[in-house]
Amino acid sequence: MRHTWRWFGPVDKVTVRDAAQAGAEGIVSALHHIPTGAVWPADEIEKRHDQIRSGGLFWDVVESVPVSEDIKTQTGDWREHVTNWQESLRRLSASGIRTVCYNFMPVLDWTRTDLRWETRHGAKAMRFDLTDFIAFDIHILKRPGAAGDYPERLQDEAAKRFSTLDDARIAALGKNIGAGLPGSADGYTLAQLLEKLRTYHGIDRARLQANLIDFLTEVVPVAEEVGINICAHPDDPPWPLLGLPRILSTEDDYAHMLAQVDSRANGVTLCSGSLGARADNDLAAIATRFADRIHFVHLRNVTRDDDSLPCSFFEDEHLEGGTDMVAVIAALLTEEKRRKAEGREDHQIPMRPDHGQEILDDLSRGAQPGYPAIGRSKGLAELRGIERALSHAQYGLRL
Incomplete structure (x- = not known):
């Protein structure tokens, strides 16, 4: 190669x-x-x-x-x-x-939900945490109909997770998930992301x-x-x-x-x-x-x-x-x-x-x-x- x-x-x-x-x-x-x-x-x-x-x-x-x-x-x-x-x-x-x-x-x-998640030996890695992502989708982005995409068990876990998030973590999730293409300066605010999602209706x-x-x-x-x-x-x-x-x-x-x-x-x-x-x-x-x-x-x-x-x-x-x-x-x-x-x-x-x-x-x-x-x-x-x-x-x- x-x-x-x-x-x-x-x-x-x-x-x-x-x-x-x-x-x-x-x-x-x-x-x-x-x-x-x-x-x-x-x-x-x-x-x-x-x-x-x-x-x-x-x-x-x-x-x-x-x-x-x-x-x-x-x-x-x-x-x-x-x-x-x-x-x-x-x-x-x-x-x-x-x-x-x-x-x-x-x-x-x-x-990804985390861009610099700490591993067992102290290295930093990217991570996708499903519970955090669902908490973002339902409770932070508040996408219409989001809850219906997940089983009740995951909805409950996400609600509990959201209740523990401070303002800094909420902001970080929005920034990490709404990031644009690697290398670009683009990215979406919550309002912009919702608007982009609407363009895919149908x-x-x-x-x-x-x-x-x-x-x-x-x-x-x-x-x-x-x-x-x-x-x-x-x-x-x-x-x-x-x-x-x-x-x-x-x-x-x-x-x-x-x-x-x-x-x-x-x-x-x-x-x-x-x-x-x-x-x-x-x-x-x-x-x-x-x-x-x-x-x-x-x-x-x-x-x-x-x-x-x-x-x-x-x-x-x-x-x-x-x-x-x-x-x-x-x-x-x-x-x-x-x-x-x-x-x-x-x-x-x-x-x-x-x-x-x-x-x-x-x-x-x-x-x-x-x-x-x-x-x-x-x-x-x-x-x-x-x-x-x-x-x-x-x-x-x-x-």
């Missing part, structure tokens, strides 16, 4: 040189300052390339070109936004980019799936034409939130998407952490089934409080948690070997150590939540060690 590292641009407190010292071979980045729905300017794309090259690495993967809410709901300026998305692909291809990640999660990107799971397929039907031919692989990131967490449908949460969800737009350019971002929050997702099996369409990989691990759906979980160390990371990496290396034998230019799959716990000096650096320097360095070293052992000519598995 090609080892990459997410970098949020010059504002990132973890630099490109830090990434190079950690062992990264390439950078994953995006133009977070360009408004969602707009065409990415060619000079801004080249400027980002220059910034990354000056740190000693190259821009390998775009994560992400955001898909607007207009596109997801097929309202407002959605047709113009699709045209602009197509043009951004053309400009990125002209600059040398070959992989573009995106997501189709309505309103919220990855959602849009159920089937309708959102159809809107995704319509989007892909328009953009995949352009991706094919310009030599870019686009890859959909899974829902995080992989179940409905705030009354919103989720459509990329399971193996069957991806099978539907890939079958409806059957092109190698239409692919998967395999995120072991997002999918791993569901006990019924077998990550090694998913990696094997969709191997030919996996264009980008996020490797991280989560520990679930239990195997219910939905559930609480936290982001554990990369080799801990519920995902068998050795089995997942073995499946990916097997696919790389197959691609190389076919002579495919994309035989090396870009991978990044996704998220990471804040440890040691990370605790005082104040980097983007989930993206510390040392915690990700540790994760990359562990993942690279598995890869090296599995592919060793004498001692490794016969992949």
